[in-house]
Amino acid sequence: MTKSLFLLLLLALVYTMPVAAQTKFKRGDSWLYQIQFSDTGFPGETIQREKLYRIAITGIQANGTVQANATLEGYTATAGNIHYSSGQPATYPLSRDLMFPMLALYRPLSFTLYTNDSVGQPVNTSALAKAAANKVGLEPQWEDAYSAWLKNAAMEINHLFSHFPAQEVVGYQWNTTYWSYRVDSVRKNDIMISGAADREMPDSVKGLTTVSYTLSRDNGSVLTLTAVARLGRGANAPRMVTQVKRLPANTAVPPADTAFYNVLARMAYSSELLTKNNELDSAKVVNFLAVNQPKYGRNATFKVATLNLLNRGRSEFIYELYRNLLKETTTDLIANTPSHLFNKLGDVLWKNTDTAVALVKLLSANQHMLDSWLDQSFSQGLRKHPSLDTAEALKTFRERGVSEKRIAELFEEAEKAPAASRVLLGRLVQEKDSVLRTAVRPMYLWDQAMHTTDTATLKNIAGQFAQMGAAELTLGKAARYQLMVAGILKEAQLTATADQLLDKTLTDLVKNQQDTAFWRTHPELKEKKDANKNILAHAYYLKYQQTAKQDKDAAMNYLGLAAANSPGNNREKAYESFYDRVFLDSKEDYRAEFAAQLNALGKPQEAMKVLSRQLITEPGMVDSARSFFDNHFPGKSFAGYFRDVLLKDWKDAPDFTLTGINNERYHLSDYRGKWLLLDFWGTWCSPCREDLPHLNKLAIEINEGKHPENAILAISCHETLETARDFVKANAYVFAAAHSDNQVEKLYQVAGYPTKVLVSPEGKMLELQFGADYAAILKAYSDIYFQKNKETPVIKVHNKQKD
Known part of the structure; x- marks a missing residue:
């Protein structure tokens, strides 16, 4: 159960408490x-918050209803070592999670107390959200989220x-x-009451809430209250404790x-005040800083907020502003901001090792x-590069x-960084922090191997790799560096040692995958x-090359294992594997080579099976598969093989019923008999917005009848309809658009945005890799599917995906 769901369940308990008609109030x-x-959702995770509300009675109606404001x-909020207080500007957070309470300060919520023991919902949440949006430039989806937050916060009343x-x-x-x-006690001025709610919660979880409160006998207002809502019955069950005191x-x-917080809010991701076409506008940024830096330039929070703002820019001008400010910013101010630490490292690496x-x-x-800095950035500076073409x-x-x-x-930097990087690496491998040492030791040994020709030293390095365990393999990318050192050993004519290290790497990786x-x-x-599985595929390929001349049968087995361990779907294409391929000069997929070798051995049907499996991860290879x-x-x-054999092993597309942005209904079954391209997107997603004009161009062609067997459905997620x-509407897009029910993206296992999913006319699905030419793939698959059938060879394929 997620933390947010847990809190909603507890709130549901607490806020079912009936309220009394307040007939003794006066204007x-x-x-x-x-x-x-005090919210304790999971072991060791407690969030404490405090709100100060001023209640004011603004009117009494003839029928007894009462108009009131809650301001x-x-x-204040405390979570771990983070503390925030609205009365202490030095503590103002840059987190958007705490933005809404700040925007709500001094903005009265207007509500009604009815004579039938109920409190009405505030009537002005939308107006308050609009006012805040105009003040700090909230993007539309953030304005909607803020309005919803106000309604939930009002339940506390x-x-x-x-x-x-x-x-x-009594x-x-x-x-x-x-x-x-x-009723527990009755005194002259107050009355004490206790209560309990015991109800069955979703997922068959027992929820128990107890409350005790003291009321004024004069007008029935609350003097004190304590409510404890538990999810479960054990002493350690998650709970929320609410305490009220007048x-x-x-x-x-x-x-x-x-005023200061509004400046910070205008610099946040949630604001569009300093952007143009969803990108930072250099002129707006310069003008904004010219106004506010004289006022707040020495303020630590403002400095970090400015860094956050500039770090979003793409132009060289904005980057130059960011880099200059980052150089001036002391380390203590960015200690808790990894992205700035990452970028500052690039600037000081070759200047100051300490x-x-x-x-x-x-x-x-x-x-x-x-890991990202070490294995994707820093390690690049250690590689031996050809001389730089300075003129170019x-x-x-x-x-x-x-x-x-x-x-x-x-x-x-290009001149000094390589030597400075080696000095830094030598320092890091001697650090007391065992996790840090584990992360850099394999890289350090590889660097040592690159800079020696002494065979005894190289053998010693290979021996040190032989002593490495699971920690270095997972956190230190030992497999990457072991294979690179094996290559160095081979160049040094230490073939036996290189082969032993390759075998050791294979053994380690297999155990790693099976753990x-x-x-x-x-x-x-x-x-x-x-990522380790992808390296394992390359290690098997190296073993294939090693044995090809001596034992062709064994070599083919290794090549088959290289193909089998190549990514089985887009989710197995780890981002960091791109950098592994750069270092190892490896391939993302070895199926094509395996298929070619099978064909060379006179086994075209077996080769066709392998190519069919590769189409799961590389749908753009369909022309190559057809040619073969x-x-x-x-x-x-x-066409017959594609339709009757290959597509049968795709996953079934989950059914859905969604509401369109114009309140129409969409069902997966509506598209039976057509190729459907699903696009999971959101207005909050920059890559989504960048792609939509291309998606719309394809939609226009479909609407014009150029592709009658195709359809598009764009599904917006994590925002309001x-x-x-x-x-x-503002962009005049013509594609069919539906709104997520918060389940469809889970059914389709959407891991990032945008995600494109191709659904066949028979309801089979294939996720397309980010950046794939989906228009070309859609056309190619559609053309093949609807091509007239001929005789189909009997070729059984088993290419089930494993997630």
Whole structure:
């Protein structure tokens, strides 16, 4: 169960408490309430929040209903070592999670207290959201999200108007739908009540909520309240504790610096104030900074917010501003911002080793970013590169608008960085932090091997690799560096040692893939597993090359294993594998070569099976597969094979019923008999927005009747239907557009956005890789499918995907 669902379940319990008709209030009454929340969703994860609401009675109707305002005057939050307070500008967060409370400060929510024991929903949430959006430039989807947040926050007001008993007598009890109450004590000025709700929650989880509160006997307002909502019955069950206390009306509340926070909000991702066509506008940014840097330039939060802003830019001008500010920013200000640590490392690496070591140690708090920097960026500087063509580089830099000062720095960096990188690597491998040492040791040994010709030293390095375990293989990319060292050993005529290291690498990688207990315990490292599997495919290919002359049967077996361990679907194409291929000069997929070898051995049907499996991950290879088929099965129909054999082993596309952006209904069955291209997207997704004009161009052709057997359905996700509808309308897009039900993207296992999925006329599906020419693939598959059938050879294919 996710944390957000857990909180919603607890809120559902707490807010079913009935409230009492407040008939004794009078216009002008006002109270200040402190509401404290302690949310413990999972072991070791507790979030504490405090809100200060001022309640003001603004009117009494003849029928007894009461008009009131609830104004948020203060907000604090603590999670781990992070503390935020609206009255302390130095603590203002850059996180968007805490943006909504700040925008809500001093903006009264207007609601009604009815005579039938209910509190009405605030009537002005949309207006408040619009006002905040105009103030800080919220993008439409953020405005919608803020409006929804206001409605949920307003549910907290229920705590302040709890049920008053019909009889002010100790022991009096009464029941409601979910609640049981009892009067515990009656005093001169107040009355104490306790209650409990015991109800069956979703997923058959028992939820238990208890409450105790004290009411004023004068007008029934809450004086204190404590509510405990539990999900489950054990002492360690997740829970939310809410405590309410009425404070003296004249209690001093530290004022928030809303002007400063609004400046920060205008710089956030959620604002479109400084953008044009969804990209940072250089002129707007310069003008904005010219106004605000004199006021806030020395403020640490403002500096980091400015870095965040500039880091989103794509132009050389914006990047230059970012880089200059990053150089001026002290390390302590960016200690908790991995992206800035990453970028600052690139600047100081060749200038100051001590500073670089300090930055790496800070970056190591984020394992993903550390791995990215070490294995995808830093390691590149250690490789031996051919001499730089300075004239060509100078021409390219100037064409891109890089300043002459920056060009000079780049050339100086290119000259000094390799030696500086080796010095830094030597320092890192001696660090006390065992995780950091584990991450750099394989790289360090590879670097040592590159810079020696001494055979004894090379054998010693190979021996050190032989002692490495699972930790280096997973966190230190030992397999990548072992294979590279094996290549160095072979060049040094140490063939036996190289072969031993290759065999050791294969053994390690096979064990690594089979260690299901480890991977089950560490699902966050799935990309590491996929990357190691891709390296395993290359290691088998190297073994194939090694044995090809001596034992052709064994060699073919190794080549088959290389093909079998090539990515089985797009999710197995780990991002970091791109860099592995650069270092190892390996291929992403070895199926084509295996198929070619099978064909050379006179086994075209076996080769066709292999090529069919490759089409799962490389659908763009369909023309190559057809050419192979036509050459080796003359008189047979590739269209028939494609339709009757190959497509049968695609996954079934899950059914769906979705609402269109114009409230029409879409079902998967509507597209039976056509090739359907599904596009999972969102207005919040920059790559999605960039691709939509191309998708729309294809949709126009389909609507004009150029592709009658094709259809497109774009499904917007993680935003409101209205946001998607307004965006599609504003851009005059013509493709059919539906809105996600928050389930369809799960059914289709969408891992990122945009995601394109091709659905066959029979309801079989194939996910297309990001960046694939989906228009060409759609046309090719459609043309083949609807081609007239001829005789089909009997070729059985088993290419089930494993996720």
